[in-house]
Structure formats: structure tokens, C-alpha cells
Amino acid sequence: MSNILHISASIRGTESVSRSLSTKLVEGLAESSGASIVTRDLSVNDLPFIDADRFAANLAPHAERSDEQHTLAAIADVLIDELKAADTIVFGVPIYNFSVPATVKAWADLVARAGTTFRYTESGPVGQLEGKKAYISVASGGTPVGSDMDFMTPWLKFFLGFLGITDVEVVAADGIMGKDGDEKIAAAHDKIEKLAG
Numbered sequence: 001m002s003n004i005l006h007i008s009a010s011i012r013g014t015e016s017v018s019r020s021l022s023t024k025l026v027e028g029l030a031e032s033s034g035a036s037i038v039t040r041d042l043s044v045n046d047l048p049f050i051d052a053d054r055f056a057a058n059l060a061p062h063a064e065r066s067d068e069q070h071t072l073a074a075i076a077d078v079l080i081d082e083l084k085a086a087d088t089i090v091f092g093v094p095i096y097n098f099s100v101p102a103t104v105k106a107w108a109d110l111v112a113r114a115g116t117t118f119r120y121t122e123s124g125p126v127g128q129l130e131g132k133k134a135y136i137s138v139a140s141g142g143t144p145v146g147s148d149m150d151f152m153t154p155w156l157k158f159f160l161g162f163l164g165i166t167d168v169e170v171v172a173a174d175g176i177m178g179k180d181g182d183e184k185i186a187a188a189h190d191k192i193e194k195l196a197g
Helices: 017-033 052-059 067-085 102-111 152-162 181-196
Strands: 003-008 036-041 088-094 118-121 124-127 133-139 167-173
Touching (some): 003 017, 017 088, 017 167, 036 067, 067 102, 088 152, 124 152, 133 152, 133 181, 152 167
16 A cells, blocks of 8 residues: 655644645545555654754664664654655645745755665765655745745755655645735645546
8 A cells, every 4th residue: 555645834733725735635645545644744743953963863874873873863763764655745835934944944854864865876966765756735925936036846846856756746825915815725726636636
């Protein structure tokens, strides 16, 4: 059976547009495929930011870690296992101040592990998580997705590609604080329904 990893990051709870879009997509994909769902809500899990000790722990081979390094690397181990086990990853991510929420960057710093999710080669880094499909359900109050001021969507797509996940589809409800916000949200929901099939 396939596995869907649902990663959401909005702090707005049930009022979140990105969360409602990604949840609808996850539920539709699971219903049509029978996939299991693993949910990672970055807004409540309080992921740690990388510091020198945690960085060293994450890079240390499992068998060579000290007890302290095992403790420091434990959350990254869990996040990486979730990502590796997923066939499909669905993100529900808002644009905060033109970029990703800090929790998404914290997640990225923890799952990017040399030798595990990517590896260095003579021709540059190569992602190790190929063959997965990703969806990014994004919402913004005023930032047009794909514009010069959108630093979230291209960054997240690039980061996923760095890990080897290149099949990425974006569903956007952007500029929703404008006069046609309701129409943009409805259009995004229509696209989700087609994708969930």
C-alpha cells in the first residue's frame, strides 16, 4: 500500500486556506488509492533549529554517535524516515513575508542529510529520494505565486529537487486578501478536486 506524507505549516488552524487545500487533496488521494496517511503539522511540533552540535550529530554515522548525538539526531531521524517512507508528499504551506514559514526551513535543515537524502558526487550533489510525487498547496494574502516577490514556491521546489523529488505540482490560492479572494480560493479547490480524482 502506498503512503502519503501530509506536511502543513500554517499557524491559522481551521481558518487556514493552505491547510484546507492540502487536507482535501490528501483525503481525496487516499480515498482513490487506499494509501495510508502520515501527518506532520509543523505549526505545533516545535522543531528545533540547527546548531553546531545538532548538525554534527545529524552527520555522524548512526553506529558512531555518542548518546548525546543520538538524542540530538532523533527528531531528524524520524522526519527522514517519514519522508523516505512516503510515495507522495503533500505540502500545505502559506507564504509568510514573501518566503517559507520558519518551521518549514527548520524541517528542511533537519531532513537534508548528506549520505542519506542526498549525496555528494564529482559532478555535484545528487538527491536520493527519486520516484516520489509532491504537491504544494500554497496560499498567500497578497504575494502572487510565481512572481518576483514569491521566494517560497521556487525555493521549496528547488529544495525538493535537491533531494531528488522533481515531480512537483503547485496549487495556488494567492492574493486572497484582494477583492476576488473567494474566487481564487474556489478555483484552487476545483483544481484540488481534479487532482484528487
